[in-house]
Every structure is written in C-alpha cells, then in structure tokens.
Amino acid sequence: MxxxxxxxxxxxxxxxxxxxxxxxxxxxxxxxxxxxxxxxxxxxxxxxxxxxxxxxxxxxxxxxxxxxxxxxxxxxxxxxxxxxGSETFWPACPRSRASLDAIAEWGKNTFAEGVLRIFVYEVRMSAATRDPAFLAAAVENLIPLAKIFEGFLRGREWVGGDHFTFADIACGHILHRYFSLDWDRPDLPMLRDYYEKLQQRTAYQQNAMVPFDDLKRSYRPL
CATH class of the missing domain: 3.40.30.10 (Glutaredoxin)
Incomplete structure (x- = not known):
C-alpha cells in the first residue's frame, strides 16, 4: 500500500x-x-x-x-x-512472477530493439540515407527473435500463460510496428493471432496503435 x-x-x-x-x-x-x-x-x-x-x-x-x-x-x-496492479496482472510472489519477468525483459529490450532497427530504416531514415545492408542485417536479427516470440505463445493464451499480465505489455506494445512496417516477415500464425487478439483490447487500440507519420524522415545519427 x-x-x-x-x-x-x-x-x-x-x-x-x-x-x-x-x-x-x-x-x-x-x-x-x-x-x-x-x-x-x-x-x-x-x-x-x-x-x-x-x-x-x-x-x-x-x-x-x-x-x-x-x-x-x-x-x-x-x-x-x-x-x-492486480495479482493477476502483477503476481506478488517473486517465484510466481519470475518467468514473466524474464519474458518481459526480453520483450522490452531484445525483441523491441530488433523491431525498432527496422522502424528506423523504414520510417525514420530518408531514401537518400538508407543502406539496404542495414535492413538486411536488421531482418536477419529479427526473424529468429520473432520465432522465439512464437514459441512463447505455443499452448498459451497469453505470453505468460492463461492470463493477460505486464509481460504482454512489455512484449506486445511493439507489435503494431512489427506488423505495420514493410519487411519480409516470417509466417508465424500464432504471433499473428496474438496480435489480432491484442487489437481487440481498447487500451491497446488507444495507446499502442498510434500513427507514427510525424516521425518520418526524422532520423539523426549520433
């Protein structure tokens, strides 16, 4: 409290x-x-x-x-x-929460960062600054990560099991960009179905499915 x-x-x-x-x-x-x-x-x-x-x-x-x-x-x-959060959303017991913590960490960092590399190329870089080798490397990096994501969903309703939790937010917030960007996505039916299920949630529609037109051609390399 x-x-x-x-x-x-x-x-x-x-x-x-x-x-x-x-x-x-x-x-x-x-x-x-x-x-x-x-x-x-x-x-x-x-x-x-x-x-x-x-x-x-x-x-x-x-x-x-x-x-x-x-x-x-x-x-x-x-x-x-x-x-x-509720006990379902955020289990208070560290042991009950441990696997969710691991998946959430992976989703926010490893997977989201992989998607954002393609996002930078497709949205934020201008045509004059795009290097196809950058995109190829980003796709090569992301495909195995997407397959890992698919594995998290196998036999589960949500990424952590039967209930929607904070781990779904950490992993799922970036899927709108994953599926909106123009790249050669692998055919992963469970991941696609999961994204369709997220889109039925009002909070996802309002907060994750946000246009990113204002970010076009805004990349400034360090």
Whole structure:
C-alpha cells in the first residue's frame, strides 16, 4: 500500500514514442487516473535542467506519482504493476512472477530493439540515407527473435500463460510496428493471432496503435 495520497499520475512524453505507448497502455489496463504531457521530438524540450534532473538521459517517458519520480519505461511498468496492479496482472510472489519477468525483459529490450532497427530504416531514415545492408542485417536479427516470440505463445493464451499480465505489455506494445512496417516477415500464425487478439483490447487500440507519420524522415545519427 502507498503511504501517500496520489492525486494523479503524470507521464511526460509524446504519444508516438513506443516507450511512452508501453507505459500508457499499462496505465489504461490497470485503470489509474493520469495526465500525460507532450515532451520530446517537436513538443516540450527534454533538454532543460528541470527535465534532466528527472531523467539525465533526456528521453521520454518520465513518471511522477506523489514523491516518486522515475524514468525507463520497463522500470515504470514494474512500478505500476507493483503499486497498482492486480495479482493477476502483477503476481506478488517473486517465484510466481519470475518467468514473466524474464519474458518481459526480453520483450522490452531484445525483441523491441530488433523491431525498432527496422522502424528506423523504414520510417525514420530518408531514401537518400538508407543502406539496404542495414535492413538486411536488421531482418536477419529479427526473424529468429520473432520465432522465439512464437514459441512463447505455443499452448498459451497469453505470453505468460492463461492470463493477460505486464509481460504482454512489455512484449506486445511493439507489435503494431512489427506488423505495420514493410519487411519480409516470417509466417508465424500464432504471433499473428496474438496480435489480432491484442487489437481487440481498447487500451491497446488507444495507446499502442498510434500513427507514427510525424516521425518520418526524422532520423539523426549520433
């Protein structure tokens, strides 16, 4: 239980960020009150002392909840689950949660990063800066990861078993981009059916299926 009264959770971050989408999907599934303020990439700048004090990386999202201020979307997801989630969404027992934690970590990092490599090529790079070798390497990296994802779904209703959990958010938030991008996807029927099932969830429609037109040709290499 919280030892403070949270008036409302505040999320700082633009809605077309995949990391913000993960957090907002979780908030809407759990059903806590919130406000979201647009920050980053054409909105309020993250390069200010005040913002950098909350997230020294200058990225989105940032969560504010009473005395709690934190960054990193996967950490925010875990916080939301522990603070506000049901036992089904976030099992309190570490042993019951262990396999879900592992899948969630893999989904947010390894799988999502693989999808985002193709996203950078297809959406954020201009035609003049695209190197087909970059796309080929990204596809070669992602196909085996997608097959691993398919394996998580074999014999299961959701990635962790019979119930929708935080692990589905960590893994599933990026599937809209996975299936919307123009690349040679492998035929994985369980993964496709899983995505179709996610699309039936109102919170997924509102927070993960967000247009990314504003991000086109916006890539700036470091």
């Amino acid at each position: 919280n030892d403070w009264i949270a008036v409302m959770i505040t999320i700082l971050g633009r809605r077309n960020s995949s990391s913000v989408q993960l957090v907002m999907w979780a908030i809407n599934e759990i059903g806590v009150e919130f406000e979201r303020l647009d920050y980053g990439h054409g909105f309020a700048t993250t390069n200010t002392p005040a913002y950098l004090a909350m997230n020294p990386m200058g990225r989105v999202p940032v969560l504010q909840d009473g005395p709690v201020t934190m960054f990193e979307s996967a950490a925010i997801l875990r916080y939301l689950g522990a603070a506000y």
